[in-house]
Amino acid sequence: MRGSFWLVIALVGVGTFGLRVAPIAVRGRVRTPAFVERLLSHAPAAAMATLAVPAALYVKSGGTYTLSPERMAAAAIALYVALRWRNALLTLVVGMGALWLLLAVR
């Protein structure tokens, strides 16, 4: 069982280093297809939104997702703070504070 986790580490490790080193190693010799470059240029916004939203909407236990109004409200407040001040620490503090407050008064 643990062996398969080390296999995950090896595959993801080699693949991730490849992603990081390829553009630096082949610079000047190989051109990335323009389509790939354009697709990947949208990866940050798409990835961050995808990684933020489900965990901000649902409480997950086992394989079941349950909508959490408190999380949605706290996430909305945090998103406003993040866009307004672009400060990671402030976003974390306000977001966690809002969630604890909402869970306490529920």
Added chain:
Amino acid sequence: MGEARRSFWRGARDMLPLLAAGVSFGFVAGAAIANAGLGLGESMGMSVGTYGASAQLAATLLWQAAAPLVVTTVTALVINSRFFVYSASFAPHLDSEPPLTRLLAAYLMRDGAYALAMTNAAEDIRIVPYYLGAASLDWLVWIVATAVGTLVGGLVPASWSLDFVVPLVFIALLANAVRGRIDAEVALTAALASAVLVPRLPFQLGIVASIAVGMAWGVARERFRPRGATA
């Protein structure tokens, strides 16, 4: 030499405010390893070997859910594909550096140090040592935070909802990633897709699918504008 050293420490100093995210996220990623029944060895192997952030968490959760190896690997690599973009845009600064420095810079490539180096490097700062200073501190703190998370993460009661730090970190990073109208549309498209797909598709395939939907929307929208018109 003096200038390089000064730039290195300046980078490390500028990294400090961003570390709050790395500390809390690393703690959560480390705790997930312990929660999956794994130990400090696996935690350090994952952090040093892959040095991702969300990809580490995603890979751990998928492995725990007994997802197929291909799904786990591809999901993690899709999440990490942004490092390819970062490296491609940072590469010109490394042209005159020795091979070892280029390898080190590649290995350490992550959101915070990349963003700092590309946006904060002033005229009196050398960008490569500046980047390496920020990236080294980011790496060190990440390793320690995941280790601590693995060792004591299980002690934090579930009622504290500490896992909520994860979407909050992504919300903070999302705010930095959204610089123009198309970015906002990409984020909104991916957000809607993920809200629907992630709870429904097996093996967390909804993550890859939603990122793909967002990226596809971005490319489709660009077709209606000249290249380079987006901010």
